[in-house]
Amino acid sequence: MSDRGLVTNGGRTLMARLLAGEDVGALAWFAIGRGDWADKQAPPSESVDATALADETARKRVERYAYLVPDVAGSIVYNGVTYAETQTPTPIVAFYATLTESEAVGHQICEEGLFGGTVVTTASPYALPGEVSSPGVLYWVKHRPSATKGAADSITLRAIFGR
Numbered sequence: 001m002s003d004r005g006l007v008t009n010g011g012r013t014l015m016a017r018l019l020a021g022e023d024v025g026a027l028a029w030f031a032i033g034r035g036d037w038a039d040k041q042a043p044p045s046e047s048v049d050a051t052a053l054a055d056e057t058a059r060k061r062v063e064r065y066a067y068l069v070p071d072v073a074g075s076i077v078y079n080g081v082t083y084a085e086t087q088t089p090t091p092i093v094a095f096y097a098t099l100t101e102s103e104a105v106g107h108q109i110c111e112e113g114l115f116g117g118t119v120v121t122t123a124s125p126y127a128l129p130g131e132v133s134s135p136g137v138l139y140w141v142k143h144r145p146s147a148t149k150g151a152a153d154s155i156t157l158r159a160i161f162g163r
Contacts, residue, residue, distance in 0.1 A: 004079060005112070005142030005159060006046035014116055014137055027139055029059045029118040029127075030097045030157040035110035040146035043110055050141045053113050058104045059132060060097040060157065061125035062114075068092040068160065078160050092162035099126075099155045108148050114140040114159045 007015075017024045033053035037044055066085040068076060069092070074084030076094070083092065095114060103126045117136035120127045140159050149155055 005140050006048060007140050007161070008050050008138050009048050010051055010137040011139035014139055025117050026062075027095060027114050027116045028062050029115045029136065030062060031056050031059045031113040031115060032099070032104060032107060032109045032157070033057050033111040033113070034108045035143065040108070040110055043143035043145065046141045046143055051138055052135060053111050053138070053141070056129055057107050059118070059120070059127040060099055060103065062095050063097050063125070065093055065095045068094055079163055081163065090162070092160065094158055094160045097157045099149060099157065101151060101154055104149045105151045106148065108146050109155070110144060110146045112142045112144065112157055113138050
């Protein structure tokens with residue numbers, strides 16, 4: 001398990017296609033899942049070969065992204081470094097989505113993923129697996145110790161790339 005998550009081979013292929021000038025779309029959806037491992041408090045390491053979450057339970061549309069710059073006065077701590085958001089493009093970018101109090105209530109969250117190319121059948125920024133007609137490409141995956149989302153909880157999903 002990595003605190004940072006892992007870019008998958010599918011994600012690396014998306015980057016290569018982007019560099020080649022192909023229109024690959026944006027990283028548009030976070031997914032959460034229960035995982036399929038026995039010890040929910042000791043998840044296995046992520047795999048670069050992953051193409052999907054082990055047991056996906058919901059998706060949330062990416063709400064925003066922000067470039068980051070090292071800044072000791074910043075509020076984002078990642079990989080031992082403190083960052084602040086900036087409007088200027090940098091090599092470090094973060095993607096965010098928030099599961100509101102009414103979304104994913106009772107869901108056990110053991111894995112997170114960031115997808116590009118997803119097609120859903122709902123206009124809502126929150127989708128259940130039956131509303132995903134094409135899952136897209138898993139760009140990034142993160143395993144974590146289990147947490148169950150309650151009705152009073154708001155959880156921000158975040159993926160940072162570049163460091």
